[in-house]
């Protein structure tokens with residue numbers, strides 16, 4: 252066992268304490284293929300299945316092991332598999348809403364209708380790299396969403412503006428990003444031309460687990476390749492797209508660099524949506540929230556009312572209209588989600604009760 256090399260620390264050690272004397276072992280989930288989990292203890296690789304007891308105990312998608320999780324398992328003599336008994340609490344995680352029943356539609360890029368459940372995409376991440384491209388596809392509103400997601404995950408965000416080789420007005424972009432990413436480091440790099448990539452390496456330490464967020468084409472694969480080196484990519488990835496020689500991520504995986512840092516590369520992370528309570532915006536929209544509650548009327552809609560602190564802040568250039576609009580959009584999205592979540596919680600507890608009645 253060489254647990255520290257794959258991110259083990261005091262947090263997990265404390266939670267493992269209950270299992271320590273029961274002949275159980277800890278390991279980190281590197282990937283999942285159907286019902287089989289690939290697990291490492293820093294030295295050896297194991298193939299794990301859920302134990303019957305654990306499977307019976309869990310109901311929700313978020314209770315299943317996810318890539319990056321620390322699990323507790325039991326080995327069985329003469330079995331090629333180990334048996335997962337528990338998932339240790341997550342220090343940080345990315346989740347998304349997963350539609351679990353029909354009747355859903357996509358409206359303005361947001362899933363509406365149907366039932367929703369939280370699905371963990373990547374767990375125990377230390378740093379999240381939010382990637383934007385300094386080219387024609389630059390999208391500040393996207394970066395703004397990723398900032399909310401990053402804060403909500405509990406990981407430390409770092410913003411990377413890639414393709415600096417294609418951009419002549421870098422400062423203008425940095426200024427825009429700074430206004431939606433308060434207090435987050437912003438690095439301008441070119442992964443392809445290897446410009447300023449050492450500044451990124453300076454933010455990454457041994458035993459760090461890293462995830463990358465960003466729209467299609469901003470350079471996530473190029474940055475991942477840079478960080479991991481071609482060799483690891485070739486050895487560990489599952490397939491390459493035919494013809495283009497481009498790396499495609501077909502399933503979630505945690506890739507380990509010999510220097511000790513790890514990257515979680517999952518297709519799910521690439522299309523992640525907001526999930527959380529409305530208050531997750533407190534961190535990412537500090538600038539807007541500072542003015543909320545300061546309007547003359549407590550039920551102010553921030554439209555045409557007199558004494559509206561938001562309208563005044565916009566007029567005075569303290570916040571931009573677009574920024575407030577983004578806040579409202581993200582808030583609405585979370586509000587709708589949480590209404591649905593409450594319904595789902597009621598459904599789930601009914602289901603649990605039925606199961607209990609059936610068994611006892």
Ligand SMILES: Nc1nc2c(ncn2[C@@H]2O[C@H](COP(=O)(O)OP(=O)(O)OP(=O)(O)O)[C@@H](O)[C@H]2O)c(=O)[nH]1
Pocket residue numbers: 413414415416417440441442443444465466467468469470471472473474521
């Ligand atoms: N000029 C320039 N091009 C880059 C740079 N980094 C990546 N690219 C190019 O941008 C394109 C997209 O890069 P990828 O790394 O595949 O982007 P991605 O974010 O992984 O995209 P998806 O796999 O669609 O999510 C490729 O053609 C890269 O060669 C850069 O620093 N400068």
Ligand SMILES: [Zn+2]
Pocket residue numbers: 546551552553554556558559560561562
């Ligand atoms: Zn107002």
